[in-house]
Amino acid sequence: MSDGLSVELAHYLSVSGIIFGIGIAVALSKRNAIAVLMGIELMLNAVNLAFIAFARLGGNFEAAGGDPLAGHVFVVFVLTVAAAEAAVALALAVLVYRRRETVDLDRITLMRW
């Protein structure tokens, strides 16, 4: 840590953690299934920010034999998985809506005993 007037790794990680927390709050507390998916996308985005911040600012990584851009490659894979997950989850939401006329998670109680 140097003087306060510079942007450090800790700043980026703090922003990442805050966005991840907001994503958890959205995913856990919304009633609409599509809003829950928005929270999950926010969480994935926060993780991407942490990856990129470590790739740019983290030390002792190339010395250990790692690729300096491995974090970027991981983010590419996270983007891929997030896109696939969004497509399938939204298809599921539309399918549930067709059967039940709602995507309200409090009213989808088929599996409650």
Place this chain on the structure above:
Amino acid sequence: MESPGIIAAFWLLSAVTVGGALAVFLSRNLIHAVVFLVLSFLGMAGLFLTLSADFIAVAQILIYAGAVSILMVFAVMLTPMSARDNSNSLYVVPGVLLGAIVAAGVAFIAVDVEWPVLADLDADRFPTTVSAIGDLVLGRYLLAFEVASVLLLAALIGAIMLVREDEAA
């Protein structure tokens, strides 16, 4: 990174990103929530740019701010009879509590730990990221790349199969 431009950009883009994410939670309309989500994604792309991750920033704008948000608007439009008020369920208190605990915990750890950082932060570390990412994806991470392509194909076919109208009916 101590250039004043980077510092100003970091604080501005962080405010946009966190504010957009908060507005997703607080917004009283589902379509508005999607718009604020796009704002948050764009701010995140700007944060990637301050970390000299140009390819990832453009991919973020294309995939998240473009494709995923369009999918979400489509899903909202295709469920017209459901509630649009972005309301909270019974789990709002534990959800917000858990989110606050995680955010505060990660922020505390991020500030508290002495991370091993690079010696010269202002050095031009990645002259070109695109070719290096391409080399890695088709080299060391080739297997993951192929698996990702199969995953995308499976998701494509799965999404079509799920929402297809039943022909027999």
